[in-house]
Amino acid sequence: MIHENVTGFDPFPRTVIDDELITPTDKRVFALATDLRQGYTIERLFELTKINRWFLDKFSSIIQFIINHSDASAIEDRSLLLEAKRLGFSDKQIAMYCSSSEPEVRGSREGFDIRPFVKQIDAVPAEWPVQMNYLYLTYHVDNNDVQPITIEATPIFVFGSAFYRIDKMSLIGEDFRLITISDVMSDLQRQSFILDNDTQRQIVQIVLKLLNNTNEEVQNQAVKCLSLLVYKIKEDQIRIICQTLCSNCTNVSTITKQLRYISNLGLKAVMESLIINGNGLDNKAHILKEIMNYFINDIRNEELETTTDLNIIIFMLTKTIKNKNIYWEFHQKLKEIILKLLYSNKKNT
Structure with missing residues (x-):
């Protein structure tokens, strides 16, 4: 929802100023990625952003993965590729950091049988069985909560967002x-x-x-x-x-x-x-x-x-x-x- 040309939690290709971290905007996350890449500590980022340290630690893990595995060999290692997907990297983003192409990354991922599973959000926990299809895709599990319906037509997802910009x-x-x-x-x-x-x-x-x-x-x-x-x-x-x-x-x-x-x-x-x-x-x-x-x-x-x-x-x-x-x-x-x-x-x- 940020922008169709953004591949993920990517640092800006420029130096950012502290004001870009202090002021909450829909682009602050990229300033955060930039400063993590430049060596800002979680404590320093917490002082500037007041974002919970737990989230900052998760952001830091993503940037550290980029720093440690930005080479072509990453797509040849199943465990690294699975970790990248679990951290939220898209195939396009992995290709960018590994000097590869999106089709090559997807081919490697499918060759390792790394695919997302469909999980269901329990909107009424412990009250009654979930009926609503609040679904999401994840690489952190190995089974589906909801099985695809067998129909002749190809199933589709309908995504929507408000005019919020x-x-x-x-x-x-x-x-x-x-x-x-x-x-x-x-x-x-x-x-x-x-x-x-x-x-x-x-x-x-x-x-x-x-x-x-x-x-x-x-x-x-x-x-x-x-x-x-x-x-x-x-x-x-x-x-x-x-x-x-x-x-x-x-x-x-x-x-x-x-x-x-x-x-x-x-x-x-x-x-x-x-x-x-x-x-x-x-x-x-x-x-x-x-x-x-x-x-x-x-x-x-x-x-x-x-x-x-x-x-x-x-x-x-x-x-x-x-x-x-x-x-x-x-x-x-x-x-x-x-x-x-x-x-x-x-x-x-």
């Missing part, structure tokens, strides 16, 4: 933010994924805040996230996004140049998603018209960011050229401001 996008540390935003975008692209009203508000606020991040990669990921959010949120939240981005694009007094630039990209990405999601703009045209009005009025008021205004207007006209309603509704207004700008430039020269 939104608040992690605001954590300190670019590694955390980038991984979390990537996870969120993966969820947003799933057709079956639905956000409730509170979650919509929360994620919109956080992603808009990330546009002002000092890391350009985080900013770019936030822009991509906004373009996907449009498909999953209600109109009131779309309006909040558009209003914020419009304001950022034209505010030269309190908004940095970089934020104006990234907001410009974000607004274009959102507009494009609105056009695609609107299926010919039947459902989303009114929001695009509000954006158009905003920038036309900004030019009329002789604001300083005329170039930005025109840039957005041209972008929208280009994307909606087949929609005559938008073009003709703003035809006269556009004609007025263009003539005004031409006259102003001629007068200045």
Whole structure:
């Protein structure tokens, strides 16, 4: 549930600071692995994390196993391979540390007949026989509590998890933010994924805040996230996004140049998603018209960011050229401001 690209209890490939251990996050476990690899004692880690020493000792056993057996011979020894599986190592992780491949490790494991068994969690101990299928796989036993049902179709497991990573996008540390935003975008692209009203508000606020991040990669990921959010949120939240981005694009007094630039990209990405999601703009045209009005009025008021205004207007006209309603509704207004700008430039020269 941490991330699909994480192979296990692996140390970070970098030095970590004590704050990463002190502050509880969903990535602290990797900082813990890193410091165990670098020689931190259990007592020192307990002082920093307040994690029970029993758990720290178990974590330490995993790292010590990595240190002692990171060579190709480990997959040729049945006892070592069984110990690795009992410590929780995946075949992929074993392959990584033994300079092997996942199929080779799996082949060796199956050759030694090292397979997991199905055990049943007793949710009502000593009261009555267990009926619920709360199951887990383990390498610590040699028998199954539940036998597979004999059916023609292949049995399947259904796994699920909640959309629990939104608040992690605001954590300190670019590694955390980038991984979390990537996870969120993966969820947003799933057709079956639905956000409730509170979650919509929360994620919109956080992603808009990330546009002002000092890391350009985080900013770019936030822009991509906004373009996907449009498909999953209600109109009131779309309006909040558009209003914020419009304001950022034209505010030269309190908004940095970089934020104006990234907001410009974000607004274009959102507009494009609105056009695609609107299926010919039947459902989303009114929001695009509000954006158009905003920038036309900004030019009329002789604001300083005329170039930005025109840039957005041209972008929208280009994307909606087949929609005559938008073009003709703003035809006269556009004609007025263009003539005004031409006259102003001629007068200045």
